[in-house]
Amino acid sequence: MARQVGETARWDWGGGEGSGKIVQIYTESVTKTLQGSEITRHGDDDNPAYLIEQDDGDRVLKLDSELK
Known part of the structure; x- marks a missing residue:
C-alpha cells in the first residue's frame, strides 16, 4: 500500500x-534517535519505513508492514 x-x-x-502523521518516507535502512532510544528499520521499495509524528509531538519509526 503506497x-x-x-x-x-x-x-x-x-x-x-x-x-x-507521516513526515518522511525511507526506502533504505534508517536509524533515528527517538525519545532517547536508537531505532532502526530496514525499509525498501516493497516495505518502506515511515517517520511518524504523533499528536503529542513524539516521533516513531515504523515499517509499512507494522501499520494498519
Missing part, C-alpha cells in the same frame, strides 16, 4: 492503537 507524507498512519500499540 502511503504519502501527511497521511495519517495507525498501528497496534499495547492494548490499543497508536496514530500520527
Whole structure:
C-alpha cells in the first residue's frame, strides 16, 4: 500500500492503537534517535519505513508492514 507524507498512519500499540502523521518516507535502512532510544528499520521499495509524528509531538519509526 503506497502511503504519502501527511497521511495519517495507525498501528497496534499495547492494548490499543497508536496514530500520527507521516513526515518522511525511507526506502533504505534508517536509524533515528527517538525519545532517547536508537531505532532502526530496514525499509525498501516493497516495505518502506515511515517517520511518524504523533499528536503529542513524539516521533516513531515504523515499517509499512507494522501499520494498519
